[in-house]
Amino acid sequence: xxxxxxxxxxxxxxxxxxxxxxxxxxxxxxxxxxxxxxxxxxxxxxxxxxxxxxxxxxxxxxxxxxxxxxxxxxxxxxxxxxxxxxxxxxxxxxxxxxxxxxxxxxxxxxxxxxxxxxxxxxxxxxxxxxxxxxxxxxxxxxxxxxxxxxxxxxxxxxxxxxxxxxxxxxxxxxxxxxxxxxxxxxxxxxxxxxxxxxxxxxxxxxxxxxxxxxxxxxxxxxxxxxxxxxxxxxxxxxxxxxxxxxxxxxxxxxxxxxxxxxxxxxxxxxxxxxxxxxxxxxxxx
Amino acid sequence: xxxxxxxxxxxxxxxxxxxxxxxxxxxxxxxxxxxxxxxxxxxxxxxxxxxxxxxxxxxxxxxxxxxxxxxxxxxxxxxxxxxxxxxxxxxxxxxxxxxxxxxxxxxxxxxxxxxxxxxxxxxxxxxxxxxxxxxxxxxxxxxxxxxxxxxxxxxxxxxxxxxxxxxxxxxxxxxxxxxxxxxxxxxxxxxxxxxxxxxxxxxxxxxxxxxxxxxxxxxxxxxxxxxxxxxxxxxxxxxxxxxxxxxxxxxxxxxxxxxxxxxxxxxxxxxxxxxxxxxxxxxxxxxxxxxxxxxxxxxxxxxxxxxxxxxxxxxxxxxxxxxxxxxxx
Amino acid sequence: xxxxxxxxxxxxxxxxxxxxxxxxxxxxxxxxxxxxxxxxxxxxxxxxxxxxxxxxxxxxxxxxxxxxxxxxxxxxxxxxxxxxxxxxxxxxxxxxxxxxxxxxxxxxxxxxxxxxxxxxxxxxxxxxxxxxxxxxxxxxxxxxxxxxxxxxxxxxxxxxxxxxxxxxxxxxxxxxxxxxxxxxxxxxxxxxxxxxxxxxxxxxxxxxxxxxxxxxxxxxxxxxxxxxxxxxxxxxxxxxxxxx
Numbered sequence: 001x002x003x004x005x006x007x008x009x010x011x012x013x014x015x016x017x018x019x020x021x022x023x024x025x026x027x028x029x030x031x032x033x034x035x036x037x038x039x040x041x042x043x044x045x046x047x048x049x050x051x052x053x054x055x056x057x058x059x060x061x062x063x064x065x066x067x068x069x070x071x072x073x074x075x076x077x078x079x080x081x082x083x084x085x086x087x088x089x090x091x092x093x094x095x096x097x098x099x100x101x102x103x104x105x106x107x108x109x110x111x112x113x114x115x116x117x118x119x120x121x122x123x124x125x126x127x128x129x130x131x132x133x134x135x136x137x138x139x140x141x142x143x144x145x146x147x148x149x150x151x152x153x154x155x156x157x158x159x160x161x162x163x164x165x166x167x168x169x170x171x172x173x174x175x176x177x178x179x180x181x182x183x184x185x186x187x188x189x190x191x192x193x194x195x196x197x198x199x200x201x202x203x204x205x206x207x208x209x210x211x212x213x214x215x216x217x218x219x220x221x222x223x224x225x226x227x228x229x230x231x232x233x234x235x236x237x238x239x240x241x242x243x244x245x246x247x248x249x250x251x252x253x254x255x256x257x258x259x260x261x262x263x264x265x266x267x268x269x270x271x272x273x274x275x276x277x278x279x280x281x282x283x284x285x
Numbered sequence: 286x287x288x289x290x291x292x293x294x295x296x297x298x299x300x301x302x303x304x305x306x307x308x309x310x311x312x313x314x315x316x317x318x319x320x321x322x323x324x325x326x327x328x329x330x331x332x333x334x335x336x337x338x339x340x341x342x343x344x345x346x347x348x349x350x351x352x353x354x355x356x357x358x359x360x361x362x363x364x365x366x367x368x369x370x371x372x373x374x375x376x377x378x379x380x381x382x383x384x385x386x387x388x389x390x391x392x393x394x395x396x397x398x399x400x401x402x403x404x405x406x407x408x409x410x411x412x413x414x415x416x417x418x419x420x421x422x423x424x425x426x427x428x429x430x431x432x433x434x435x436x437x438x439x440x441x442x443x444x445x446x447x448x449x450x451x452x453x454x455x456x457x458x459x460x461x462x463x464x465x466x467x468x469x470x471x472x473x474x475x476x477x478x479x480x481x482x483x484x485x486x487x488x489x490x491x492x493x494x495x496x497x498x499x500x501x502x503x504x505x506x507x508x509x510x511x512x513x514x515x516x517x518x519x520x521x522x523x524x525x526x527x528x529x530x531x532x533x534x535x536x537x538x539x540x541x542x543x544x545x546x547x548x549x550x551x552x553x554x555x556x557x558x559x560x561x562x563x564x565x566x567x568x569x570x571x572x573x574x575x576x577x578x579x580x581x582x583x584x585x586x587x588x589x590x591x592x593x594x595x596x597x598x599x600x601x602x603x604x605x606x607x608x609x610x611x612x613x614x
Numbered sequence: 615x616x617x618x619x620x621x622x623x624x625x626x627x628x629x630x631x632x633x634x635x636x637x638x639x640x641x642x643x644x645x646x647x648x649x650x651x652x653x654x655x656x657x658x659x660x661x662x663x664x665x666x667x668x669x670x671x672x673x674x675x676x677x678x679x680x681x682x683x684x685x686x687x688x689x690x691x692x693x694x695x696x697x698x699x700x701x702x703x704x705x706x707x708x709x710x711x712x713x714x715x716x717x718x719x720x721x722x723x724x725x726x727x728x729x730x731x732x733x734x735x736x737x738x739x740x741x742x743x744x745x746x747x748x749x750x751x752x753x754x755x756x757x758x759x760x761x762x763x764x765x766x767x768x769x770x771x772x773x774x775x776x777x778x779x780x781x782x783x784x785x786x787x788x789x790x791x792x793x794x795x796x797x798x799x800x801x802x803x804x805x806x807x808x809x810x811x812x813x814x815x816x817x818x819x820x821x822x823x824x825x826x827x828x829x830x831x832x833x834x835x836x837x838x839x840x841x842x843x844x845x846x847x848x849x850x851x852x853x854x855x856x857x858x
Contacts, residue, residue, distance in 0.1 A: 033394075033395040033398075033399075035345075035399075035402070080567055080571065083571060084570065084571070084574070087574075088394070088395060089337075089341065089343045089398075090570055090574060092343055092345065092395060092398050093343065093345075093523065093527065093566065093570055094566075094567055094570055094571075096345055096402065096520075096523075096566075097520070097523075097563045097564075097566035097567045097570070098563070098567060100516060100517075100520060100559060100562070100563035100566075101560060101563035101564060101567065103559075104556075104557075104559045104560035104563060105560065107556065107559075108556055108557070108560065214403075214406050214516075215406070217399075217402075217403070218403045218406070218407075221399050221403070225396075254414065256410060256411070256413070256414040257411075257414070259406075259407050259410060260407050260410075260411060263403060263404065263407050266400070266403075267384070267385065267388060267389075267400070270388040270389055270392065270396060270400075271387075271388040458714055458715060458723065461704075461707055461711045461714060461715045462715045464704065464706055464707060465704040465707060465712075465715050468704045468705060468706060469702050469704065471666055471686070471702075472698065472702035472704070473704075473715070474685065474686040474687045474690075475664060475666070475686050475687075475690065475695070475696055475698070476690065476695070476715070476716045476717065476762050476763070476765070476766055477687050477690035477691060477695075477716055477717035477718060477719070477766050478687050478715065478716075478717045479685070479687045479688075479717075480687070
């Protein structure tokens with residue numbers, strides 16, 4: 001059991017980091033709290049399901065699902081978030097409603113019953129005596145690669161510097177000739193892409209249902225609370241804590257309780273470590 | 286101001302009296318049962334508004350308290366009796382509101398909204414899991430010693446008293462402080478108000494009325510299932526509040542009655558119902574961010590401006606807005 | 615009698631020392647000006663004193679009681695009130711309601727309600743009581759801020775650039791109001807760029823630059839102080855404001 005916790009905790013740390021990074025990025029840069037982030041994740045799973053059931057090859061399924069989700073993210077930004085972006089409350093309501101909307105579109109199209117997405121890789125292997133599928137190993141490896149990519153993008157490229165400038169002071173950045181709007185669209189697309197990749201990688205070992213997008217939001221938010229917004233390393237630490245807490249709960253107690261445990265962690269973090277959150281200049285505006 | 290106050294009070298009283306007389310004119314089982322539900326929703330929405338519309342802390346999961354109230358009745362009414370089980374629900378609601386409100390309401394940003402959104406989803410799952418207690422997906426039956434008509438009058442009385450109390454709070458000095466908190470927390474505390482206490486108090490009041498209503502909802506449904514915690518339950522309240530006009534009390538109050546009938550009508554569309562709800566919510570925010578209550582005010586202002594010609598006072602408000610934006614930017 | 619004291623107050627943001635080891639004390643009944651170029655740390659100093667932001671180190675003492683880092687509303691209850699650089703009225707509330715929601719520790723809500731009319735008359739908003747604050751012109755917003763601040767019954771009042779955005783006539787009438795408040799026994803500390811108007815009112819000026827206190831004296835001495843002149847060199851708002 002301990003070995004199970006260690007191995008699956010690591011896999012979920014990677015996947016949660018991926019979901020949480022996309023979620024935290026768009027908040028950090030554009031101050032958009034996107035409650036439909038989980039719905040993007042769900043949407044990508046269904047896109048993968050649909051494309052793979054129509055007989056496309058592995059590569060095209062993955063590419064198609066990612067591109068569709070990116071388009072969805074950008075369209076939702078331009079169509080509903082942008083007009084109301086300055087009001088936190090209205091963005092919350094809109095993205096909440098949009099998540100419900102997407103969920104219902106999927107219910108109507110595919111029905112409420114669970115679907116199964118075939119694995120990209122067949123077979124499995126044994127790590128520390130725990131049987132894991134190759135798909136799970138793939139999910140872990142790709143996530144690590146993408147997190148490194150994001151870290152490189154933000155800290156080593158010009159685009160990353162511009163993104164950080166916009167996130168710190170949008171007005172000042174526009175004075176320097178940066179089109180913040182373009183950056184927001186880019187980041188929104190990037191955030192959608194991360195949700196999509198996470199969806200693609202985990203769809204084969206989860207049951208895909210229209211409501212599957214809500215619990216990642218809880219995990220992502222808790223991780224962000226623990227690690228700090230827009231902070232790549234903090235997010236990894238947060239994901240580590242949440243993933244292992246959930247795995248321990250699942251294996252030692254009851255898998256149905258893992259969300260309650262995550263929620264408890266979130267409330268405790270908000271109670272005792274609220275100053276660790278948003279530490280980048282929000283309260284000192 | 287005083288005129289508007291009396292107007293709203295008049296509307297509430299008039300509607301209550303009409304509803305009280307209604308069964309003598311038409312005692313259709315169907316209509317009475319929809320109206321019973323509308324009475325409950327009126328309180329749910331108004332109690333939601335005193336937090337979301339007044340303090341500006343958006344509650345995305347008001348179903349939380351409704352569900353807690355309903356399950357308390359479902360689980361305890363056999364052993365404790367109806368009244369006591371309803372009271373337990375109210376106390377639990379307030380307790381939960383305190384636990385989540387205390388740490389999250391003082392934080393800037395979306396913490397409060399996310400917490401309220403997520404908690405009902407978790408309780409939904411727990412209700413499934415602990416089937417010994419909750420009956421799992423089948424839920425629990427509630428035996429009610431009241432006739433449909435008696436229940437109708439009970440909910441009507443509950444509605445009238447609750448809405449009046451919340452209305453008076455909203456128009457009192459406390460209500461003004463809550464509005465001031467929504468506009469500018471720092472400025473509000475800089476004139477001596479303990480903003481944390483006011484926000485929390487509003488949330489506890491909200492939980493009180495919603496928890497009580499949740500208990501009554503269990504009596505109305507004669508059954509409690511995990512779906513009391515479902516998203517559409519919270520979304521319905523959001524739509525009613527937003528379409529009616531957040532922060533006005535009277536707007537959400539009226540739209541609760543209007544939209545209960547709409548959703549009854551939508552019930553025929555089955556699988557499209559939630560889709561239409563979500564779409565409505567998106568459209569109403571995009572088109573009418575301040576709700577129907579703002580339309581009346583807008584028409585009135587336009588009408589006045591026409592007689593008055595140019596209005597140089599508007600500029601200071603705009604100046605202020607832009608200054609404040611640049612300050613917080 | 616010393617009523618108010620700031621001891622080694624410091625606020626550090628990252629590498630910037632916005633307020634750097636500032637100390638001074640204020641006697642009861644004084645009327646003190648704070649000057650300094652833009653970005654010198656004056657407003658931050660007010661934020662630290664009024665509890666809007668916690669200081670990194672140092673002490674704030676009011677009436678022999680330490681109030682460092684207390685919540686803003688508690689500090690108000692102890693008798694210290696402030697206004698903001700940009701007036702922050704509650705736009706959705708009427709003028710009367712804006713004052714009505716003030717919480718003073720010295721008066722009950724009932725007593726307070728009775729003095730609102732008088733206060734609004736005093737600041738010259740008597741005829742605009744039922745107007746929404748969002749519709750007031752700039753000068754009246756300042757008056758409203760003043761009325762709200764007075765309603766808390768302060769012993770010490772901190773004003774952050776109350777003349778900003780006002781025309782000459784408005785400045786004059788506001789100055790009169792301030793002097794009148796001072797005569798009624800309120801101790802006042804005022805940040806102001808419009809030095810001509812400021813020098814007419816205050817008996818003592820504190821100058822701040824780069825977060826540090828560089829002069830603390832009677833107005834005539836401070837404006838001739840070498841360091842103060844240097845601080846303002848190149849800052850045209852100084853000449854402009856003083857000669858205007």
